[in-house]
Amino acid sequence: MNKGELGTALRALREGSGKEAKAVARSAVMSASKLSKIETGAIAPSITDVDRILTALGVSEAVKTQYMAVARAEATEATAWRLVRRMGHYRKQQQTKALEAQMRLLRLFQPALVPGLLQTPEYIRAVLGRHDLGADQLSRTLGVRIERQAVLYDRTKDLRFVISEPVLRWRILPPPMMALQLDRIISVSRLPNVDIRIVSLAAPQTDFPNHTFVIRDDRLVTVETVHAELAITDPRDVALYIRKFDGFAGLALAGKEARALLATIRDEFLREQETGEAPGE
Template sequence: MALEPDELAAASGNLGQTLRELRRTAGLSGERLARRCAMSQSKISKIETGRLTPALVDLDRILNALEVTSEQAGLVLARARLANTEWQGKRELWRKGLETRQDELRSLESSASEARYFLPTMVTGLLATPAYIRASLTHSPGDVSGTVAKKIARQEVLRDGSCSFTFLLTEQAARWAILPAEGMAEQARRLVEVSRLESVRLGVLPLGTVLPRGPMNTFTVYDDRLATVEIFTGRLAFRDLRDVATYRELFAMYEEHALFDDDAREQIQGWWGT
């Protein structure tokens, strides 16, 4: 299914409308449906008006209470999947401000117990030196000094022990030179340093590693509740548990083939002669 931004914005409301129509067809009031589902009537109302996107477990309870057909259930679940997908365009992020985005990321990182980062193209901000961060923002409009500062401040989460982090970098990500050789050598030393932190596992995938799936996109998985995928024009966020599970499985596959610990550090140092 093509994910058009307008469709994503309307999906939650469309899902609610569909559920409301199914309830009325079943001859149930919102109050009676709420009792059947062991939910509050206000929660049913919020779902039907699009103010609340239901979790899949709640949706299953509602569909069972409405005794819908398998065809109807399939339609509702397809809309639920769309409603649990969020599109953030690059221009929208710029309008909101890059610093605002850093606050959002810091909140995600501080609320997660496990975070997994698959990095096929470049080093992520949590692992980057100040010079690398600034160089990575040269395409961004306006003064990026505040954003650089917030990216550096976010790195403290790697040391506070509240979350465990696993980073997987392809050889391209580790070697893609957005700085002169001296700056990239410093960045390599930063990767080695971070790899020794107690809450961090850092793995690398050298070119020539035999893998069954190509590295299509940068993606991050927070626990089992959210996966974000980055493309040139923006970012997709998936909250449907099936989508999140798919990205966890992909990550596990790449992780199985990666080098870690001293092997990873030796590989990084060899790439940049550090």
């Protein structure tokens, strides 16, 4: 089986399982028309599409390994953000939620924004505001993004975040709301299955942040660029990202030290609100 035959093979698997296309599509977080196009070869499925379809079908690990190897024949895929806008940002959030439901280990490095799973509703609105969404799209996307945060309280999952200090100082919101956002991070950091580390500006560094990336288990890395999201599955490339994450995590502040830095920056925002002066003025 090659990648061009994958859609037909997935249809055969579904028909053999006795499951209806609509039910499989719903479980795989995609439209029935998209599943139909994949099964007929009209469109090529992405790696995450194949993963979700196989999970919805409930196939064995051996079968899943075989099919995923075919899906990974191309080690890197790019999905342009314009296609995400066309699909609907809330559907992208639903797809991410499905991936997070299946994973056991998440490692997220963020040098630009507070990670989505840690964002307050106000911060989410500010981030989504750059996409020029209509009121309905904004409401639906915000709702799904907040729903995704339930994964933080699933103790079967190991969630690790490494955030650079400038992220905490980036003025996405007015000072009092930024203070609430930092309080949110402090609170989540106390969950037993969550590890939040801060790369301090005071610490000597031998590496460079480059960009945001997320590692799910040891099999999939997603990277956000200006024009697209990249999905990387080649084990050699995944290993590079794991080493980069571990390097920053090893130098970052953790536990009480991380919370102390978060509290210091929070208090700076609160003093600014009270005095009307930004730090350093």
